[in-house]
Amino acid sequence: MLWFKAFHIIAVICWFAAIFYLPRLFVYHAMSEDDVSRERFKIMERKLYRGIMTPSAFLTVIFGGIVYMYNPLYYSSSGWMHAKLFCVALLLIYHFLCWQHLKNFRNDKNEKSHVYFRFFNEVPVILLIIVVILVVVKPF
Secondary structure, eight states: OOOHHHHHHHHHHHHHHHHHHHHHHHHHHHHHHHHHHHHHHHHHHHHHHHIIHHHHHHHHHHHHHHHHHHHHHHTOOOOOHHHHHHHHHHHHHHHOOOOOHHHHHOOOOOOHHHHHHHHHHTEEEEEEHHHHHHHHOOOO
């Protein structure tokens, strides 16, 4: 069980590294003014999303599910776990929104400013803080 928990934490760290960095790339992409830079950002964004972010999200959910199944009665009766899973659902929605933005940039259809992406970039920070507090403190 501890191995699965360790792999879950590793996957979460990798997912968050990517989920913090991709929107930062969107900021710079939205600010770019030349075609060479735009094409470079498209490659970086695609590789980050497909190569790190999505596999990490998948592994986070898989290993988290395995850990959950080791003690489903405890976790299903814990309010903090319900709140955590709600935050994970929000992160998966955020992940999907990143994919939408990536497609818009890829197709040269982005209409959002770098300021929008600066605020967009803060959403997972707030969710991470909430999730860590829920898991460590277990306030309810």
